[in-house]
Amino acid sequence: MIDRGYYGGFGGAFLPEILVTTFDELVDYFNDVKNDPVFWREYEEVMSSYSCRPTPITYAENLTNHFNGPKIYIKREDLNHTGAHKANNVMGQGLLVKRMKKSRVIAETGAGQHGVATATMAAKFGFDCTIYMGEVDVERQRPNVFWMEQLGAEVIPVKEGTRILKDAINEAFRDWVTNMDTTHYVLGTACGPHPFPEMVSYFQSIIGKEAREQILKTEGKLPKRIYACVGGGSNAMGIFSGFFNDRDVELVGVEAGGKGLDSKMHAVRLSSEDASVGVAQGYKTFFLQNKDGQMRETHSVAAGLDYVGVSPILSDLKEKGRVRFEAATDREVIEALSLTIKKEGVIPALESSHAFARAFKEAPQMSKQDMILINQSGRGDKDIFTIADAVSDPKWKEFITKKAEKYNA
Amino acid sequence: MIDRGYYGGFGGAFLPEILVTTFDELVDYFNDVKNDPVFWREYEEVMSSYSCRPTPITYAENLTNHFNGPKIYIKREDLNHTGAHKANNVMGQGLLVKRMKKSRVIAETGAGQHGVATATMAAKFGFDCTIYMGEVDVERQRPNVFWMEQLGAEVIPVKEGTRILKDAINEAFRDWVTNMDTTHYVLGTACGPHPFPEMVSYFQSIIGKEAREQILKTEGKLPKRIYACVGGGSNAMGIFSGFFNDRDVELVGVEAGGKGLDSKMHAVRLSSEDASVGVAQGYKTFFLQNKDGQMRETHSVAAGLDYVGVSPILSDLKEKGRVRFEAATDREVIEALSLTIKKEGVIPALESSHAFARAFKEAPQMSKQDMILINQSGRGDKDIFTIADAVSDPKWKEFITKKAEKYNA
Amino acid sequence: MLRDYLENRLKEKKILLMTHIVLGYPTFDDAYKIIESMVEAGVDLMELQIPFSEPIADGPVILQANQKSLSGGSTVSQCFEFAHKVVERFNIPFLFMSYYNILYKYGVSQFVRDAAETGIQGFIVPDLPPEEGEEYLIAAENHVTSPIFIFSPTTSDDRMKYLASHGKGFIYCVARKGVTGAGTDFSDHLNSYLKRSRQATELPLALGFGVKSKSDVDFLKGKVDIAVIGSETIRLVDREGVGAVSEFIKNLNTD
Amino acid sequence: MLRDYLENRLKEKKILLMTHIVLGYPTFDDAYKIIESMVEAGVDLMELQIPFSEPIADGPVILQANQKSLSGGSTVSQCFEFAHKVVERFNIPFLFMSYYNILYKYGVSQFVRDAAETGIQGFIVPDLPPEEGEEYLIAAENHVTSPIFIFSPTTSDDRMKYLASHGKGFIYCVARKGVTGAGTDFSDHLNSYLKRSRQATELPLALGFGVKSKSDVDFLKGKVDIAVIGSETIRLVDREGVGAVSEFIKNLNTD
């Protein structure tokens, strides 16, 4: 084990022995590319010609006026190809897979966003592709499953455990320990054993690099606060990392408050008492677990935040006080989503809407001289079934009913 | 009537008298902005900070190898905010509406794409918004209707006529002749009375301007052929216009062949015998009409191409021989779509897939020294119901059936 | 000529009545009976609308009449035959109203000539401004029929003069913004518009869009020369059948 | 000490048998009966798996046993009590097998001490490489129990030596890539891997992953010291009930 990757007391590489060699190799390759300026240029080139980086920052004038508070800017990761920041990570890992000369990729997915992104990358680079997805998520994110399959990926519904994201990760590891010679596991967030937290953050750092430059160019100063939602933590790491050295910029990570902290139906690891430090899925961090160390069920309206663990780097930043963590409830999230759609004509993903919800809560208390930046990690089109249900749209129900009747006629 | 806008024998402004003043005013404003370099810069600025222009061109390496023919490039209008080139037009007209100090916009929509784009622009600029949409299209494009409503627009299902795009245009005109003082009609394509064909083409010309520069930068030469689908003709005009002066670049417009020319179930105006020159919806062009001048029903798997008329500028370019027109059938389109998804990881809209289908038909006959450019006018996510039906996905049907059962439980 | 006829009639009546029907709606036979009742009830001239699939300036009532007529199979040549019949039989002027594509596909000059030969005295083509109508204007001139142009409340004084310079027979003033069939507020705010119209032309003025009652017609007396009843008779036929037309018109027509 | 026990036994038998059960599966009572049968049938040592919600290195059979045990309410303290009972009752070495989080949440040193005091002789923690196991290794040292480390076919010679230097009791060689429960091809291509393993350490070698029949065990004779039966007994219990265990083990155990 050549390198283990700790951030304060968090991180590490708690690996089954069978994977140690694979990880050593991965760490080697990653260290190579990290120190190779040509690689980053190649990466930027792919992201600009295949996706559309740099993604812009958008001034949200109407929201700003609505809250009569700080100027609100939005970093538009929703404009990425496949509709979320997930593209940054998969394309980066895809380039690495090419260097490693492997021919197959696997991935876990919760919201389906990372699965679609990985399947897309696999199509583009000509890799075989298998996606593990909890059975519950397969049900609630069928459109994404459909696209993964159209993209040529095999989607395997995981029927074990709580049948959501964490179980999909376990299944992906089980595949990997069998097929590591040909296969790379494209982990979708800044979690898992070293080097994944660092590597995923590295590829996502393109968000913060761009954002810092853009906001300085547009406003001539840095934002007072930056908001990002936190599932595994990759989009948050992506945007925050651009501002770590700017001590006056407050970084706010927003977790999934679900039905509220008291309900226990949430996915709040860094700002709730229901979580504690543990080791699972190959790394040490805050997990939602019971006193025996068994993982709890989590809940969020946003499938992509419905996860028991969190990036060890964020756990460390929390301990160090560099990032403040908050939670937004499902209800607050739907409200923030609705307001954002109506005021700005952008449709944040339910995940991203957590960042908006918290920003909206704090904005009225801030000065008009201030400026804040919200990371819109993805677009909400994919969430139509969930959002239509959340707003309980009768015409949508009627449409689905008619469609079903036609199928079964 | 200060100006009528003819292109060879096509175009004009066949207006009810009540609208003449409104059009004169519109022509005036449009001429102003057209000659104002500040306006274009403002437009580019909005398109780059709110959408993500310039959209890239993507080299389709796998498709290129697959056909063993010319190098294939794709212009990525699917990466625009709201997912299609329609954004270019609506944001441009939106800026114009601000100059005109009107407070309400209306629009027709077929696929729903232009409706979503207009509703988005209205939200962003703070306009009231009403969208007219044929009842048939409301049924088949429910997800877009849902988003328009979430964006704050009123969507009015048009129950007259064939209840598709052309009928929605008529209804929008009926609204306009009543409310022109406060209201601007944001026509969605390069059709209708002057100045719309010119104005919509003007805003869409950003596609071709960018594409020409990009391909020259990347390849050092111009493409041999450029393919674009043709509904009303706006995306085609957008990309073609960048290359009008490059006589060696062949421009190919691809219409909706539907179930085949013989079936009469198609929307082929420029490359079929079923169309002839006529005047309707305020302009003169090729229409699919009977010998009395009554408009025919049209058919396409792509709602956005399902239209009886076509840009008068394209009619002229056809007569002049500057643009070649072809048709692709529904079946060819679904095949091309499927291949593109699997090979490149991009999901063209069904409309855009027409351009791909024709390019794929011609590619094997071309030299490997050649290079072609396909305009991907939009992304296909919105078409999931149609595409799932086209590939007859049993899991999708099951999903919809279960969803319906839950709604009706 | 149409104008002479109108001016002569105006010596006898304070205001003339023009009615409108859609050919082939509900059927050609019914349309014939409606005309019969109207003429018998004292209507002074009539618009015969040749149905078109895209009647952009018409509201829901006339729009649906157009569509139903077409889905019943009405053709342009049937409309000509029908016009021939009514012109022969009834002694008032008949105009063709339609959209430009109907003329265009037929051949504009030929359309005007055939219509004139049939005895049609004028044309209302709401989507054909004079600027787009050169062939039409020449043909109308050649065949001594009247191209009727339209004023609207948004039309400037200059443009009124321009339109009047190409119009024959009379000027059709639309009472308000909007399409046919909606309500119009017949009150003083119409006056300045009608005064402007009067100043722009010596042609008789007709006013349409929203005229539906005796009081509307009475309001227009002295202000315009012709009151146009459009959607309201179609509504009446839809509601009460062909038989109700005669009494409705007679009531409007009492002095 | 474990190693001594094993080496002594090996003087009597060509190959030892280690079996594996998941605590609380199907129930604690059944688990007890299974152990009873196994010991009676001549098993030489046993792994007691404390169930964990995320058993990343286990295949479907053991994974589901973990889940069912947990959803039946099994807790870590029940596992300790149970271990206490079987250690008292049966005269073979028992090991705890679990994932690191179970130790971590309990407190690593305390876990090792309490287990040692209970009479547990060693630990298999598949997601805990020595690099991450400092506290664990010290505690095991202090309480004279054996931390068992794992070799895999992908482990380099150097790393084997490194692992062996931290291991006590024996080395657990996984037969192939993959998770528990899948089939393994017991043929000559295992030989070079086992030879490498033998060269890297003087500790006894156990081989697990896919051992399910007498012929598998026979194949391993002379190559390793312990054959590990994992998923196969769970499958058997699932299929034929607790009663079938005894005969199955006896059959494997015949010389």
Ligand SMILES: Cc1ncc(COP(=O)(O)O)c(C=O)c1O
């Ligand atoms: C749009 C979007 N945002 C955020 C997330 C959460 O992941 P992370 O915290 O790694 O950014 C997801 C996960 O699927 C996502 O799809």
Ligand SMILES: Cc1ncc(COP(=O)(O)O)c(C=O)c1O
């Ligand atoms: C993605 C897309 N492409 C093309 C079209 C056709 O329009 P046009 O021919 O004006 O580009 C539409 C219309 O809705 C569309 O949505």
